[in-house]
Amino acid sequence: MNLIFTVIFVLSATIMIFIDPENVLSALNDGGRKAVELSLALTAIYAVWSGVSAVAEKTGVNSKIAKLLSPAIKFLFGKQDEQTEKQLSLNISANLLGLGGVATPAGINAAELLSKREDEKGLHTLFILASTSIQILPSTVISLRAQFASASPSDIFLPTLFSTALSTAVGLLLLRVFSK
Amino acid sequence: MKFFSIIIPVLLISLVIYSAIKKIKPYDAFAEGAGKAIPLVFSIFPYLATILMMTELFEKSGLSAKLIETITPVTDFLGIPPEITPLVLLKPFSGSGSLAVLSGIYSEYGADGYIPRCASVIFGSSETIFYVSAVYFARVKEKRLIKPIIISLVSTFISTIFACFICRVI
Known part of the structure; x- marks a missing residue:
């Protein structure tokens, strides 16, 4: 910058x-x-x-969602110890809900735990998930459009969801392709 | 699109009811959270101000128009409108900066219509990649992040092109 x-x-x-x-x-x-x-x-x-x-x-809505995510985390990160899995699911669920304040500390903890075990693939997967953003509800954008008197501030919901899902999917796919 | 305008109100109502069921004081919790808005804005204000001063100079000097003109053949080919090129270029580096650019687009073109919607989708579906790399991995010693950073940039770029396309359709 x-x-x-x-x-x-x-x-x-x-x-x-x-x-x-x-x-x-x-x-x-x-x-x-x-x-x-x-x-x-x-x-x-x-x-x-x-x-x-x-x-x-x-x-505790986010810890409920974190539990629901457990199978997805097993699929993406393989077998992890309980603590790592908890931080990962907390990070991912908070990011999904747009709770940046909760997501960031959990993400930092998860990154540290993964790096201790030299799990490079896990670190890279975490990075792709966090940096391709998988937020379900783009709350800031919708509110800002409402402030600028948009006729229908939430009509970007679906295109945003498709677009963010695409970037995450492409990211994970490319990571699979380029790591042995 | 009536359905999507009720998503947020419905979610909020359910949340408040659920918190009352769980015997959490929703009023106190909400007030506590709302108070955090001030320090949050305080913390990003320096960057908003700096970026907006920079973009103002950038625009007034005509440099922005020149740069956009130079890369227009490429962005045109990919279907990215020139009006949102600055947002696309800035987003990976700065969240508050690109938020400033997004609000600039709204004040110039309004919040509805193709350009503002396209900008909204790009802003909402991408992340400040370099910020994530700095913050998440602050306590990781060995940072071999070049590969994932490039992958992230590429996939975000692909979804940007996709966003410009999908906003024409829905």
């Missing part, structure tokens, strides 16, 4: 010196103002969804 920032910032600002030097500062201010506006919108959206996910977490 630092490299991208440096390159874009220096190039753009240099071009601006030649075409429109007066507006370098006002462009930066515009960016800042947009960030403030977006932050306000996001505060509202996150207040809703962190509230919801706190309730979900307390009811």
